[in-house]
Amino acid sequence: MKPDIEYLPDDSIDPALDQELRNLLTMCFTQPHDVVFRDRRYFCEPYPNRWVIRNEQCAVVAHIGVHEKAVEVDGERLRIGGIAEVCVHPDYRGRGYVRTMLRCIHAWLAERGFVFSVLFGRPCLYESSGYFQVANLFHGSFPGGERTQVNAMVRELSGKPWPASEVHLPGPKF
Secondary structure, three states, rough: OOOOOOEEHHHOHHHHHHHHHHHHHHHHHOOHHHHHHHOOOOOOOOOOOOEEEEOOOOOOOEEEEEEEEEEEEOOOEEEEEEEEEEEEOOOOOOOOHHHHHHHHHHHHHOOOOOOEEEEOOOOOHHHOOOEEEEEEEEEEOOOOEEEEEEEEEEEEOOOOOOEEEEEEEEEEOO
């Protein structure tokens, strides 16, 4: 049975759903630095979009957040969807929920003119959804400021290939 995917704008989250999301994130992200999810539903900065899947009892069992960002390359700004806080309740893993949600998210991003989807994750989890690793993405302050190379994964959404030159993501990673 295909799960129902629900889009939730961040400004629609009430206190009860906020607690439910934080509980799921806390259960799924267990590294010491992930303690932030006890107090908020995002790791670095809030994002305006999220998709969830609920179980038969209407509890949220899968979640993906999406930032609306832009990268800069050779004087051009390209819109990207930054994929964040991808998680599935342990009892619901292995059902293809992430892949199904990403298909929906990719279509949503492409319809809105986003050129790429970018995430920071393990290749073995995202290659089947069309992501590939890139080594030319840097984040930080530009131009002339401190910058850091990051290992990222990218999925093309518009047919435009990922640039070969240095790509800058202003500000922090998501």
